[in-house]
Amino acid sequence: MPRIGLPMKVAVISIGDELMYGETVDSNFTVIAGRLYDAGLPVAVHLTVGDDREEIARALVYLAREHEVIIATGGLGPTSDDLTAAAAAEASGCPLQLSGAALEHIRQVAGRWGAEVPPANEKQALVPAGATLIDNPDGTACGFIVPLGRCRSIFLPGVPREMARMLSASVLPLLAPMAGGKTYLTKVFMVFGPSEAELETLLASLDSADSGVSVAYCVAFPGIQVKLRAFGESEPPVVSRLESAARLVRDILGDRIVAEDGESLDTVIAGLLRSRGETLSLAESCTGGLLAERITDLAGCSAYFLEGVVSYANAAKERLLGVSPLLLAERGAVSADVAIAMAEGSRRSSGSDHALAVTGIAGPDGGTPEKPVGTVFIAVADRDGCTATRHQFTGDRHAIRSMTTFTALNLLRLRLMKGKTERHP
């Protein structure tokens, strides 16, 4: 499998006690790594350190020796545990100085909030002497660039929104010329059904050294991402290698591919509903709003989403969805018949073209020998009728709810795709 070369050695440092104490997930590194990779500047190494001036300075000095660029995030806030600027000063030998421009920036941002500048924020105007400032349109902490020998070290705040905007607006344009015109391309398939080992067996023909395309698998619960990566000096052959590998994957995996690249299960469903000009309604029990939340997460969903009902109590299933009390008593709320009655009730009362309904036992309580925790019934209704399927999921409440949501949306996707094929054979 070809390894991707490193045209410029970029190191990333994440700074914060909240990271070292396991209190916050480091989403900043993920954002930085992804955007740099897309820009042809993959990260060589990543280091996490706490809010300790000496440790930060030591990490900077160590990484500056072997890398051309360091991007550091975190520890630029107004509070006393924010020590990154002081560490940058120590590592670079440039003492902290009050920057008039940074102070003016702080006053402007604080003024926008209609507030006086708290004394604590003025500390954010102290940067190593000679540093170049990086604008932060969304917050008081300016970023800055300090040379560490031949390495440029770039400091950004740790607030994810601020960091991400500064990275795109200021840092990537600065680094782009250093990518050396190489082409890095990735093609991602989200797959649902086969295990990682089964996928490797299915796609074995793809993973040969001479294809010039590497294949990687990444569990993205409850699916698996299959990633094809190609790299080269000039763009056309890289594109063509990647495209023929992608065609092979599509032939082998068929509709087990849920989505490709920027798409997700949710956006694929949205696209199918939009292209058909059809509407959707939802009836949820154990997923408790997760289905509706996923559908409404996309802007413009009001074009196809009418309504959802979270019918936790049986009374809600009766009143809001017209499920018969007799059916609930005879079959139980967790049954194929009730799932069908929920989907048909939702479709009938909302006037939607498609209805998706879910009823099950997410646990940890409520299981019986016949219907243990993880038993879920999913029903999909459209003008051609309604079908329900029984599923047995494992794991904790969170896993069962996630699996149910993904499986239900995938069943809706398959139904929408089937309709599509039938009408345009």
Add this chain to the structure above:
Amino acid sequence: MPRIGLPMKVAVISIGDELMYGETVDSNFTVIAGRLYDAGLPVAVHLTVGDDREEIARALVYLAREHEVIIATGGLGPTSDDLTAAAAAEASGCPLQLSGAALEHIRQVAGRWGAEVPPANEKQALVPAGATLIDNPDGTACGFIVPLGRCRSIFLPGVPREMARMLSASVLPLLAPMAGGKTYLTKVFMVFGPSEAELETLLASLDSADSGVSVAYCVAFPGIQVKLRAFGESEPPVVSRLESAARLVRDILGDRIVAEDGESLDTVIAGLLRSRGETLSLAESCTGGLLAERITDLAGCSAYFLEGVVSYANAAKERLLGVSPLLLAERGAVSADVAIAMAEGSRRSSGSDHALAVTGIAGPDGGTPEKPVGTVFIAVADRDGCTATRHQFTGDRHAIRSMTTFTALNLLRLRLMKGKTERHP
């Protein structure tokens, strides 16, 4: 501010191209760091590297020099891009050998899934010669321990569920005796309202070196976590220092404290509803199921949660919540009057004690000069009446929906607490 000492130097390595390419957030490090910290073994440094045998080996050799323990996760899977065992062999000088016990484990786990062992999985039985195996009850990849000079390096799979269970069951008991009996305690407050700088000013009296308690602030959008940390040789004085600092924080911040320690806004609301024996119903527009999802995320919520309606279309607001078409036409769906009608309609039809309703414009489209994107009305209804508040949130669709959800649940919390105080003065 006192720094917390390091009784044993622990380094963590996260391994995976998906991390270096920004495709996956490294939640494993967060879990490892948190559990080690709680065990009195804070992580000294964390390194992330890609699926590259040489790079992994180099990182192991480098960290083994200065640390007593290395915990590495990732790259133990069955596929060809999983190279961690080979790197461990290289770094330790112990060649890979087929472990009979690991192979037997793989056969047992695969047999549980009712499957033949795919040839790819047998690769997972290759571990460095002399390695100690760590049981993985949930997957085919055993973990293992290899000595690197005086450093013990511990290898765990990257699948989060498997890693977390092995860490608790096997790794922490192994390392616990090395913590040296020191006491590390943390007290966390989730605060909503004041900015980070305002909090630092409000709590300035707390952050003095002689209190023996350090204060840290961590943005946990849309709230801020205030963390008190204390450390010492014997437990009673550490507990007492932390408790008096916590009392001071409670006095200063009052009901701006949303939750403490293991609690969250959601569990606090659940506790208030449970203790009052009262029920809740929801009516959502722009949050599209997020409120219901948060409420139903907690096991046992059926004791107090009756139903939720995601009334996206106006027809749904009319039919499911009894909002008058005239009101919708005159005031618009995004208005205080409609929010109140939604809450009262939800309470009336479900028979709940409390109803929470939300209507707003999450964007990016749908804004007007009078009601720009981010305009949200939140109504809380109970037997004493219904009040609606207008809010103007900023940011993208995701941020507006999150802010709305948090603010609405917080208004419910304050209403429930007020009722509590009034009844038990």
